[in-house]
Amino acid sequence: MKEATTLVQEALDIQRIRKDFPILSSTVNGKPLVYFDNAATSQKPWSVIKAIEHYYTDLNSNVHRGVHTLSQKATDAFEASRKKIADFINAAHDYEVIYTRGTTESINLVAHSFGKQFVKEGDIIIISSLEHHSNIVPWQILCEEKNATLKVIPINEKGELIMEAFKEMLSEKVKLVSVNYVSNSLGTVNPVREIIEAAHQYNIPVMLDAAQAVQHIPLDVQELDVDFLAFSGHKMYGPTGIGILYGKEKWLNAMPPYQGGGEMIKTVTFEKTTYNDLPFKFEAGTPNIEASICLGTAVDYINEIGLENIQQYEHELVEYATEKLSAIDGIKFIGTADNKASVVSFNIANIHPYDVGVILDKLGIAVRTGHHCTQPLMDIFCIPGTVRASFAFYNTKEEIDVLVEGVKRAVKMLS
């Protein structure tokens, strides 16, 4: 009987899938590219690349304003894409899906608008030790403005949230919990169901930073009963400069607009402005039309492959990489949570991650090194950073073998 890994790999036909991503057949420093920086940004399939071309050759026009045919076509494509994204995360209504520039802007939008309406002096916002800077700084700014307090869920040595501590932090004073679904630095998959359930017992809304989850784990916002969810297009095989904020209708309706300008208004007089309905209330100005439409194409592509298949195959890549890298003397994995997605983060003896990254680059292997914009987390582990290999479904076990050999070579040179 064949191993499960081989069966999934064959079911997905990775070699055919790789042909969908033109950049994967390129060379870097004279070597075939091994791209393991997918948590930073993913590569784009031909369908998305062609959709961008199609937009500028056939559709380019401003949305929601023109009576002319081209504007109508662009608007239809823009709204059709919103619907695809709403279906992808199973939002109850398309208008709960707001186009933003990315996860960071989505979180800032909530921090600003929700914060303005619902947070006052003495209140508490909860985040976790695993957060990316973009899920720390907006809340720090809010807490400073409102004289509120930011509390941080601690983690254990494996890089998992200490849930007992979290539950003890909950009280009537807490106005929002904002945590990531998957840690970009460690790959920890947080127990988000449990977090949401616990918070809801106190009627506290929960925001999930799903930037590292939406491309790896099937998501159903209704089933999760999550209040806000943020993610970025470019990490899910779509264009840069586009992201999504999902919000429950009841919250979005109760929140004031984030920015003022065209599209978010219903009527404007110099005395008084009335705001447009959802989702337009939060979409001031001309949006990134091209990227919004092509994010829908990326969603089509993911649906075609199947997120369950992706999740299973990527899990096998993580297991394989962990096993193979374990054989290297002095390796220390940072983040050894029982439930991990798509990321292997490590250091070797006293070698600086930057040095490893430079040598791997010379061998055509793209990994991320440094603190991954999670400096407080690195401080907890008392390290300057890690070497992070993050996988997508177009990666292969053979590429992991190349990484392992590359790391061995780097260690030999740097020891």
Place this chain on the structure above:
Amino acid sequence: MTINEIQDELIEEFSLFGDWMEKYENIIQMGKELPLIDEQYKTDDNLIKGCQSRVWLHADYKDGNIVFTADSDAIITKGLVSMVVRVLSNHTPNEIVNADLYFVDQIGLKEHLSVTRSNGLLSMIKQMKMYALALQTKENAN
């Protein structure tokens, strides 16, 4: 030796290496060999923060010349730092301000000077020139 003569010497040294691996082995060796900075100067005040590796830089002014010492926590950065120190240290403020550091590019290590590498090397060179400029301005004022 002038700054350019030292740079040319370094370029010649590196021309002996056939491939990138030998070049990097040499840089790593340079990084390992040099105790570049007195521990007492590895303070936060002397720290130049790159996104990834950290560089400490200390400057002394002796007999009309600036003497630089530096260090880094990453060994490749430390090797590069040792080369920059070798090129710029023990020269007058005027020479340092006007120096054109072409050797990094010519050795084939230009990528280490890019902002995206974030290794603190570019900031270190800026800091060295700033220090020299401040002294030059002070000298001209006297």
